[in-house]
Amino acid sequence: MKLFDLSGRVALVTGGTRGIGAAIAQGLRDAGATVWIHGAQEARTKKIAEEKGFQWTSADLTDISAIRTMVDKISDEDGRLDILINNAGCEHHEKIGEITEETWDTVHTVNMKAPLMLLQALLPLLQQSAHASVINMTSIHQLVPMRQGAAYCMSKASLEMFTKVSALELADKGVRVNNLAPGAILTDINREVVGAMPFDQWIPLGRVGTAEEVVGPAIFLASDASSYMTGATLFIDGGYKENLLRY
Numbered sequence: 001m002k003l004f005d006l007s008g009r010v011a012l013v014t015g016g017t018r019g020i021g022a023a024i025a026q027g028l029r030d031a032g033a034t035v036w037i038h039g040a041q042e043a044r045t046k047k048i049a050e051e052k053g054f055q056w057t058s059a060d061l062t063d064i065s066a067i068r069t070m071v072d073k074i075s076d077e078d079g080r081l082d083i084l085i086n087n088a089g090c091e092h093h094e095k096i097g098e099i100t101e102e103t104w105d106t107v108h109t110v111n112m113k114a115p116l117m118l119l120q121a122l123l124p125l126l127q128q129s130a131h132a133s134v135i136n137m138t139s140i141h142q143l144v145p146m147r148q149g150a151a152y153c154m155s156k157a158s159l160e161m162f163t164k165v166s167a168l169e170l171a172d173k174g175v176r177v178n179n180l181a182p183g184a185i186l187t188d189i190n191r192e193v194v195g196a197m198p199f200d201q202w203i204p205l206g207r208v209g210t211a212e213e214v215v216g217p218a219i220f221l222a223s224d225a226s227s228y229m230t231g232a233t234l235f236i237d238g239g240y241k242e243n244l245l246r247y
Contacts, residue, residue: 003225007032009131010081011222012074014038014061014118015088017048019187020137020211024085025054027215028222033083036074040088061088061114062106071121081125083222086115086159087137093148104151111155116162123175132175133222136163138233140183140241156181160233167231176230178221183237184208204239 011028015021016037029035035054039045042058049056057073059066074081090110092103115136119126126132141149142156159179166177184199186208199208217234220226235241 004219004223005032006083006219006223009033009083009129009222010036010074010078011083011085012036012038012057012081012122013085013087014114016054016085017041017045019189020182020185020214021085021087022048023211023215024087024218026052027212027219028083029053031219031223033222034078036078038070038088061110064109064113064117067114067117067121071118074122075125079125080128081122082129082131083133083135084119084122084126085135085137085218085222086118088114089137091149091152094151095148096150099151107151108155108158111152112158112162115159119166119177123170123173126175127173130174131224132173133226134166134170134175134177135218135221136160136177136179138163138179138181140181140235140237142179142181142233144241163233164231171230176226178226178229178231179233180214180217180221181233181235181237182209182214183235183240185211185214185236187211202240202243203237204243207238209236209238 011033013021013025016025017039025035025037037054038057040060045056045058057070059070136159138159139156141153142160163177163179186194200206214236
């Protein structure tokens with residue numbers, strides 16, 4: 001459908017080398033976009049990009065200064081950006097009494113500070129687009145607490161509020177900002193953990209989701225199909241957040 005057509009648009013997906021990010025990058029490409037993928041490991045990111053037909057950039061998002069290098073590369077080689085997907089993230093599980101300052105800083109830098117710095121740096125390019133869309137990947141845990149998840153849950157809650165504030169401030173600049181909030185999604189990274197938990201009992205739809213099931217909502221928010229949406233959150237969780245309290 002034309003509403004979902006991304007032909008002629010340029011997108012950046014952070015954390016686009018694996019899991020949900022990789023699936024979204026391929027979906028955007030299949031919808032017609034030129035896609036930049038970001039990864040932390042330069043050689044691996046370059047190899048995947050060459051195999052899949054992406055542009056690529058690499059940076060350790062705990063090093064905020066590296067973001068400028070990413071932005072410069074996109075600016076020099078493409079000179080434009082229509083879609084920014086802040087997908088890269090990290091998660092640590094520690095009890096309140098065991099959280100270290102290093103863990104706290106790492107989680108909040110990657111999950112919250114990096115999206116802020118990246119949006120700031122790319123704003124001049126996004127403002128030139130007639131279809132600018134920013135998508136922040138949050139989580140059902142922006143709303144629902146999780147034991148041993150203080151750092152992660154708080155970083156995602158902060159990112160949700162950042163989305164809302166950005167949506168207000170950037171609306172008159174033609175830049176829409178929304179959240180995608182997955183629940184339990186099976187990827188190669190979490191396959192062992194997911195397999196050990198009875199998600200069929202916890203999730204109303206009776207199963208975990210797949211990375212491919214996040215692609216449609218991402219294309220929706222990136223495209224003109226959602227042209228009157230900003231500051232919103234789409235949950236992709238099989239109803240999980242409605243039934244999450246368990247003992």
